[in-house]
Amino acid sequence: MTMPTYLGMPAFPRAARAAVADERLRDNLARATGTIRDRRRAAVAELDDWAALREAGRRIKDHTLRYLDHYLRLLEEKVTAAGGTVHWARDAAEANRIVADLIRATGRTEVVKVKSMATQEIGLNEALEKEGITAYETDLAELIVQLGDDRPSHILVPAIHRNRSEIRDIFRRRMPDAPPDLSDEPAELAEAARRHLRAKFLSAQVAVSGVNFAVAETGTLVVLESEGNGRMCLTLPKTLISVMGIEKVVPTWRDLEVFLQLLPRSSTAERMNPYTSAWTGVTPGDGPQEFHLVLLDNGRTSVLADEVGRQALRCIRCSACLNVCPVYARAGGHAYGSPYPGPIGAILSPQIRGIGSPVxxxxxxxxxLCGACLEACPVAIDIPEVLVHLRAKVVEEGPRHPLAGTAMAAAGWTLRSPRRLALAQRLASASRRLIGRRGRIRRLPGPLRAWTDSRDAPAPPPESFRAWWKRTDGGRA
Amino acid sequence: MRIALFVTCLNDTMFPGTGQAVVRLLRRLGHEVEFPSAQTCCGQMHFNTGYRKQVLPLVRNFAETFAPYEAVVTPSASCAAMIRDWHPRLDDAARDTAAKVHELTEFLVDVLGVTDVGAYYPHRVTYHPTCHSLRMLGLGDRPLRLLREVRGLELVELPDAAECCGFGGTFALKNPAVSAAMGADKAARVRRTGADALCAADNSCLMHIGGVLTRTAGPAVRTVHLAEILASTEEDPS
Structure with a gap:
């Protein structure tokens, strides 16, 4: 098992069609992404050297990925020397097994969690539940998703598809200590969540976190968050287990400095991240006394082997590409069938999971392929390039689509010869009276119906450009 | 200077008026263009859809057809970007020809050094910067500089102009619901400008937005390629 494909997940176009029809969802998404998009643009525009920072971020990631084996071994050495224990997990099943065993060894059946994409990716909460261990999400949006038996739909704002009245309803229904007269005022909702979580923080003995960055030279782990819940989880419990994708390592603190500028401005549009926690192994008498780091491969090594696709591993999970993506804004996060939605999900999921399932x-x-994602990406991942690369893979190795394949082959055959193209144009022009009305076509047959279901098509002209050129000698006759 | 017109397969087949406008415009500016009849398609549709095997013959045909010319002009930002960005990476022999390809507004502003092309177009016009013209080719304000010099033309700004219209080549067929939703939002913003014409540097996107505009209720807005506005004169209006 690599990453669970949500059971029975339909292909993207079908899931997206349902989302497009959901006006409330589209409204929530348009409002939320629009706001954050404008704020990000302003935060980025403040820095004269943004282009240079972005280039530095790209280079540091590429360098680290090139020498990943070296930096991971260095990280292991330093974490171990500082009193932590490092575990290597080949895939999701192995990582879940390791974490479950570590929790069981503490004798506890409850853990608090800091929001983490890696543990979403491996389906950790569900795996722990099967072992009789309850994981409590402590990030506000993750809590909303968890209480609502829902799925995250955004990397940074997992409950972006919910508006505040929906959140109030979820809290009233599923949060036992929520005030019965809870309103949908953001401050009241946050206060209810704060009280609910405070009890969990104070009683938790084990925490599970992800990792934003790992500094190899000192073996230091770094988590960035905005609510302080992470700080609670990383300092109060006795045992801390952190699950980290192997691409999260950076060589030095100087390298980290670049990302501490790139990430907040790109994700939350803040100049500086509110809560940045960094820890190195264990410190006697202060914070968790037992620390485990689980290094997760889960397909990353094979992504690394793909010369075009590997740039996806530069990703720092900022969500800027989601917020600028016009497709994400209309399809919503769930249509992507993975914890990684949006443009980055469209290139990460098929690489990690393979292209076997419909989704x-x-x-x-x-x-x-509008390119807004590439423009916004703080580490310059050329998402359109990877998408097109993966499309070639789908055509060559993926599920067969005989109709589309035949149509594309026929088009290719026609376009390879100017004579065949000219013939096709004459046929099109001859058909114009049959199918067009006042120059417009309201209904096309076959796969082209997908076009005319929602928009008119132009009727072919009486003659093509090349026919006109020949007839008039380029307009001179 | 020997100038060739790469009209593109879409314009050739569906929008001959755009190719004719380029010929008329350049002739008015004192330049004859040739139309090498061996030309077909830049291969973008097949490339972007993942049908790589179909692409290479099209890249080779393009490079061979246009090799003899000093400049190649095309009224499509999207195809120009495909040729300049991808042809050399797909076939090294295509490098020299690809470098000679100019999108029409680039050719006018950068090569010929004109922004006032002597056009007359008495309409309220809004401009949609297509994604490939904006983010791949980097046309910048060239189209706007040309439009501002057109006599009689009132240029109105399109809100959220840089957002994709939802065409996206075969995306329009593979993801029709999202494509149409994007198109509807774009069309609504176009209508709100009160423009009676929408122009762009790509007929593909205009075909999509125009198809939504004629399908949906509201004041009529015609879609017109930038080349046709620039070719238009008082004596010979587009």
């Missing part, structure tokens, strides 16, 4: 084979096509 994974459709994800590379879930983009108009």
């Amino acid at each position: 994974d084979a459709s994800l590379p096509y879930a983009s108009s």
